[in-house]
Amino acid sequence: MKKVVVIGGGTGNFVALRGLKRYDVDLTAIVSMADDGGSTGILRDELGVLPPGDVRQCLVALSNSSRLLRSLMNYRFENGNLGGHSFGNLLLSALEKVTGSFEKAVEEAGKLLFIKGKVLPVTVHQVRLKMILNNRKILEGEKEIYLSQDIDKGYKSIYLEPYPKVNPSVIEEIKHADLIVIGPGGWYTSVIPNILVDGVADALRKSQAKKIFINNLMNRRGQTTGFKVSHYLKEITSYIGEDIFDYILVNGAKPSEDLIEKYAEEGELVENNIDDERIILADLLGPMILSSNHDLIRRNLIRHDSKKLAQEIMKIVDYL
């Protein structure tokens, strides 16, 4: 069975993993630990736990449990002091307290949810994501970066503080992978933060696995405004240290003009500007329907389709 390692965090990872779950592959999700917004941020601040939100999404994506249990994980309390907390976040935080280890908590939650494969936090140290803009403003935390409209005017650096040790299992997974999938996902908030962890870029460069980069569908206004595929590739390559990718998967389908207009304020569709044999141009667009997963609704309606994404990835796996 081929070993497929998916690196990301949040909704982008969710979509890819949910699609790949149906296939006969050995799946590992490596998850960014920079989240500090919403329910996750409150739990970090009040309980001193590691951020559960992105891990929760990956666990749900890989879960073979009942629909009810998956809904439960994403259920958000509506009232009182619990208001806004997702149940799955509380589960992971309570498990971290009971087991004394976030890794163990993720493993136990994985058993409860009958997940296919495994979910690994990229680091098990408390870190904050920070960014210094060209105007010298420092963005403190993933949430502030996520909300910033000034990143496209240039930034000096993005880093994790304190500089974290990698989870050793992550290095092992990258080393023994047959295929490594990077993206899609929040560019400065999920995809790049994984690469910022000590040892990850090095492991990626050394790994014999084939590597596929899945470009985001949409630019994010104020962040990646005007980016084309070459910009994404160049920027991630600068963090990895060399261009490691064997395949670059890019969406070639167009959403309706209505929808593009509706989302014009959030950002525009990413265009391909590379003429390169590594480029795979395919229809990757998901249906534009509302989902019961609140996170998906809030963050993006023009999004990748789980099945189409997985089909394209599996074409490569079958070829290995």
Place this chain on the structure above:
Amino acid sequence: MKKVVVIGGGTGNFVALRGLKRYDVDLTAIVSMADDGGSTGILRDELGVLPPGDVRQCLVALSNSSRLLRSLMNYRFENGNLGGHSFGNLLLSALEKVTGSFEKAVEEAGKLLFIKGKVLPVTVHQVRLKMILNNRKILEGEKEIYLSQDIDKGYKSIYLEPYPKVNPSVIEEIKHADLIVIGPGGWYTSVIPNILVDGVADALRKSQAKKIFINNLMNRRGQTTGFKVSHYLKEITSYIGEDIFDYILVNGAKPSEDLIEKYAEEGELVENNIDDERIILADLLGPMILSSNHDLIRRNLIRHDSKKLAQEIMKIVDYL
């Protein structure tokens, strides 16, 4: 397989159920729904859910899941807005919201915890337990009753408001039981509230099952001060409408003088004053060690022993 129905709620039920779980019997726990203190009270008030606390304890008692999962259910968050909430209560409340039904929530939680038998809330309606004292003071809610020091001066009535319909499954279970176990447990806060639900007393009187009354070990100061076995029996009989019991199980062992002295403020040991062939006098005392279950620590250290209690109950079951 003999059908054993245990009626109570809270810690008393927990001890009996945990012991009976090891035996080859068809177990049902019927649980009082009057709790409104602590984490349970906050969830009732803020989320409008039914009280999860006593149900949680019964689920844990009957669980065949890992020790970790059972610890998780009883884990209480320590800080922030979540402080004081037990994880199991949050699980039941979230499941109630996701499924739209408390009964369904209890059933699903039972599956997650691999419970032996079943746990049934005595009613699925929102009720408050109230008590009118002889001095005309009205105690509003289970918590106020639990904390009152004036009940032993006499009360006019104890009732649930609004007068609740019984959970129909409860009547079925009582009807088809081979043995019904009532007690031990909080006298005015767990044991009697079950009998106050419309139809329960009637079903108990009609049931062909053998009935065993397990007398509490300790009186509760300000509540059952000076009670002997005859007082307990007389009072519960007044709510059931007739003396239905075939066996009355009473502790015959004495804790150390040290411990009795230490707990003198809480109450004194219950003495038997009945000369009746239904009385079974046995050593039912548990070890006086600290338990990791916070609820047990807080409420009582002189308590029944799960194994001894179950052994005595099983002697009767084997005789049926």
